Amino acid sequence: MSKAKGLTDLEGCVLGIIRAKGACTPYVVRREFMQSTTPYWSGSAGAIYPLVARLRRRRLLRAVRPTGDLRGGTLYGLTAAGDRALRQWLGPVLEPAVYASHPDPLRTRVSFLALLTPAVRATFVTEAATRIRAHLEDLARAAEAAQACGDRYEFHASRGAYLAGEARLTWLEEMARAMDIPLPGGSTSTS
Amino acid sequence: MSKAKGLTDLEGCVLGIIRAKGACTPYVVRREFMQSTTPYWSGSAGAIYPLVARLRRRRLLRAVRPTGDLRGGTLYGLTAAGDRALRQWLGPVLEPAVYASHPDPLRTRVSFLALLTPAVRATFVTEAATRIRAHLEDLARAAEAAQACGDRYEFHASRGAYLAGEARLTWLEEMARAMDIPLPGGSTSTS
DNA sequence: TCCATCATGTAAACAGTTACATGATTGC
DNA sequence: GCAATCATGTAACTGTTTACATGATGGA
Numbered sequence: 001m002s003k004a005k006g007l008t009d010l011e012g013c014v015l016g017i018i019r020a021k022g023a024c025t026p027y028v029v030r031r032e033f034m035q036s037t038t039p040y041w042s043g044s045a046g047a048i049y050p051l052v053a054r055l056r057r058r059r060l061l062r063a064v065r066p067t068g069d070l071r072g073g074t075l076y077g078l079t080a081a082g083d084r085a086l087r088q089w090l091g092p093v094l095e096p097a098v099y100a101s102h103p104d105p106l107r108t109r110v111s112f113l114a115l116l117t118p119a120v121r122a123t124f125v126t127e128a129a130t131r132i133r134a135h136l137e138d139l140a141r142a143a144e145a146a147q148a149c150g151d152r153y154e155f156h157a158s159r160g161a162y163l164a165g166e167a168r169l170t171w172l173e174e175m176a177r178a179m180d181i182p183l184p185g186g187s188t189s190t191s
Numbered sequence: 192m193s194k195a196k197g198l199t200d201l202e203g204c205v206l207g208i209i210r211a212k213g214a215c216t217p218y219v220v221r222r223e224f225m226q227s228t229t230p231y232w233s234g235s236a237g238a239i240y241p242l243v244a245r246l247r248r249r250r251l252l253r254a255v256r257p258t259g260d261l262r263g264g265t266l267y268g269l270t271a272a273g274d275r276a277l278r279q280w281l282g283p284v285l286e287p288a289v290y291a292s293h294p295d296p297l298r299t300r301v302s303f304l305a306l307l308t309p310a311v312r313a314t315f316v317t318e319a320a321t322r323i324r325a326h327l328e329d330l331a332r333a334a335e336a337a338q339a340c341g342d343r344y345e346f347h348a349s350r351g352a353y354l355a356g357e358a359r360l361t362w363l364e365e366m367a368r369a370m371d372i373p374l375p376g377g378s379t380s381t382s
Numbered sequence: 383t384c385c386a387t388c389a390t391g392t393a394a395a396c397a398g399t400t401a402c403a404t405g406a407t408t409g410c
Numbered sequence: 411g412c413a414a415t416c417a418t419g420t421a422a423c424t425g426t427t428t429a430c431a432t433g434a435t436g437g438a
Contacts, residue, residue, distance in 0.1 A: 008397075009296055016303040027417055040294035047398050049419055071406055071417055090300050091311060092318045098296045099322040101330065101352045103231035105200055105289045109281050111348035112207040120282060127283045131290040139292065156369070157302040160362045161292045167358035171351045178347070199425075218389055238426055240391055262389055262434055 010041055012089035014051060015060065015082055023064040023077035026052045037142040038161055052076060060085050106168070110175070122181045129172045129183050136165045201232055203280035205242060206251065206273055214255040214268035217243045228333040229352055243267060251276050297359070301366070313372045320363045320374050327356045 007015070017032050018024050026048050033043025041047065055061040060082035067073040078086065093099075106128060113121050143158035176183045198206070208223050209215050217239050224234025232238065246252040251273035258264040269277065284290075297319060304312050334349035367374045 009294070009299055010397080012303075013299060016306065019306060020303070025417080026419090030417095038292050038294075040299075042399070044399060045417090045419065046400075046421085051397085067417095069406075069417090073418065086303075086306070087311075090303055090307065090315075092314045093300070096322075096326075098300075099319065099326055101229050101326070101356060102293055102295055103200075103229075104293055104351065104355070106284075107229075107348050107351045107355075108200055108204060108231075109284070109289075110351065111345050112203075112211065112277075112281055113344040113347070114342065115207065115210060115277065116281065120278075123283045124281075128290065131287075135287075135290055135292070151305065152369075153304040154302050156304075156362075156366050157298050159365070160295065160298045160301065160359070163358045163362045163365075164295070164298075164355060165292060167354045168351070171347075171354045174350070174354075175347050201425085216389080217391090221389095233427070235427060236389090236391065237393085237428075242425085258389095260389090260434075264390065 007085055007089040010047070011051060011055060012086065013041075014048070014055070015078060015086040016090070018061070018076060019078050019083065019086055023075040025067060025073045025075055027073065037138070037158070055082070104168075121179070125172060125176050125179065125181050126183060129169065129176065132165060132169050132172065136162070136169060139165050198276055198280040201238065202242060202246060203277065204232075205239070205246065206269060206277040207281070209252070209267060210269050210274065210277055214266040216258060216264045216266055218264065228329065228349070246273070295359075312370070316363060316367050316370065316372050317374060320360065320367065323356060323360050323363065327353070327360060330356050 013033075014029055017029050021028070021032075029052070030043040030045065030048045033039070033041050033048075036043075052061060056063070056076065058081075059079055061076045062079050062082075064075045064077040067075060109124075113124065116124065139158065139162040143155060143162050146155040146158040173183060175181075204224075205220055208220050212219070212223075220243070221234040221236065221239045224230070224232050224239075227234075243252060247254070247267065249272075250270055252267045253270050253273075255266045255268040258266060300315075304315065307315065330349065330353040334346060334353050337346040337349040364374060366372075
């Protein structure tokens with residue numbers, strides 16, 4: 001029984017990716033983040049390589065074999081402890097932080113809207129609604145792609161992002177109504 | 192015209208708080224974060240004091256006067272440049288990051304649910320739904336309080352947090368349905 | 383008076399970003 | 411064979427957290 005320290009969300013994701021895809025080089029993991037449609041993390045080299053080294057030192061990852069090419073890369077796979085740590089990170093969670101509200105830069109700004117002039121405020125709201133409406137289309141497409149691509153839980157995740165976006169739009173429309181700001185059309189989606 | 196570097200969201204919040212409340216000591220700003228119902232930031236001393244010092248060096252805050260007691264505290268207020276910087280941070284925003292989807296630790300975990308056994312998966316979903324339903328009540332109370340307390344935009348912000356939470360619950364219920372997991376009652380709010 | 387809490391900080395650790403360096407591989 | 415890019419890292423910087431130190435204040 002080692003230190004029993006938990007995983008960060010990024011560490012959990014990395015273990016999850018390696019578990020789901022089989023042994024990977026750090027670069028393959030990076031690509032997963034870089035290509036993701038929900039880029040919470042940049043997948044920067046400076047984040048991933050040290051993280052993998054850290055997990056290897058903690059014996060949650062182990063070097064499985066070299067890639068074979070001349071670049072000296074290594075494929076990493078989960079150890080039994082890594083598998084346990086992943087399940088514990090994933091599993092029914094106790095920390096309230098996971099269930100609580102999350103930061104939203106737009107919402108943060110809204111609490112200070114009183115400081116703007118009515119005209120700028122109106123621009124703020126209409127602009128935000130337009131942007132979010134556009135973003136929502138991306139999210140819908142991503143969810144569709146995830147559904148087509150087979151992975152059920154990947155779909156649920158995208159779907160969650162979509163519903164969150166939809167709620168934001170509803171919120172902005174409600175604000176606009178309360179502030180007597182006309183929003184340019186765009187019927188609210190009813191998916 | 193100085194460096195023209197933007198503000199982080201925490202810096203913007205600090206300027207916004209000081210602007211809204213009038214000249215403050217750093218500790219008063221800290222309390223604002225510590226008491227907030229949406230604790231994105233801890234308001235730790237190690238974050239706020241250096242941040243205020245930074246903003247003072249950038250001439251966005253200035254020392255207005257000492258508090259008068261023997262603890263050597265100082266009240267800080269916005270400079271004209273600070274006011275401009277605040278408005279620019281706040282004002283109709285261009286960066287896509289403000290409009291894009293945000294990290295959600297629960298959603299992150301959902302994309303890896305395939306790794307769990309059906310039983311654990313079911314626990315995950317029901318547990319999450321219960322927790323979020325509880326959290327939603329806090330959010331509703333906070334929104335009500337904000338409405339009563341007068342500040343219109345503070346209310347809209349709370350309301351946004353509530354709607355986001357509601358969307359999360361809807362999402363979980365949808366997942367539960369798709370996975371044939373019965374959720375313990377609790378009619379979905381229709382606020 | 384004494385003790386808990388308020389208030390003002392500082393120091394170290396940490397996780398993630400940007401930027402850089404360097405060699406391998408691939409497409410033309 | 412040359413240029414773009416892939417792949418594997420490292421280094422410096424930044425912002426935030428946790429933990430600590432220290433004195434002031436207020437209530438018992």
